Amino acid sequence: MSQPKRRKGAQKRVRVTIDANRTGSGMVSVQFGGVTVQTDPVQPSVLAQNVASGREALRRAARGIPKIGVHIARMPDVPLFRVDPHHPDRVIRQMGDKIESGVFMNGRFKVEP
Template sequence: MKMPKPRKGTPSKSAANTEAIPLGTSIDSLVSIKVGDVTITTERAHESVRRQNVARGQQALRRAADGIRTVGVTISETPGIPLYRVDPQDPDRVIRQTGNKVESGQFLNGVFRAKP
């Protein structure tokens, strides 16, 4: 069965989970968002709802700010599992540290090879 092409400003009925926009809704109160081949048309949010959502987003950003500002990552050591880092004296080499044993070398074909 061939589906008719939807009119501009009306929701597509081809998607499984669609709800019709109420009759009498002004075309000026609709907003469409297109992502790839999918277009979502809905009523534009009231200004008070938009302001409330912006305030909530700003609050969430403030809560997350400390984690966002923290530089780097913390890696905890697991016994017997080596940690790797770039050699600051030679960026072509890698330092491997397993417990108290520290080696410098390179990865060749995916395998670490220690070099003096």
């Protein structure tokens, strides 16, 4: 079976499988696809230091993300759409002070009581 043609500028997908095994020599063998790397095992103190620095980085990042969600600035004549929480098959349209519930039919919003 032939492969589908890639779109122009699309990145090639790469699959990486990682398996880590201890060898008899005290070394750790890590395999990335067809490449095997052998290294000394991680010392517990180094592992603890890396975990601590990762937690500190997460704390710093969390301070920069104070609220969950996205803020959308409202424009006067542009409707804002959201899912109706009481009727998931319907949409709520809000424009200014006017709020209506309905559905999209043929690409247009249709108000439904």
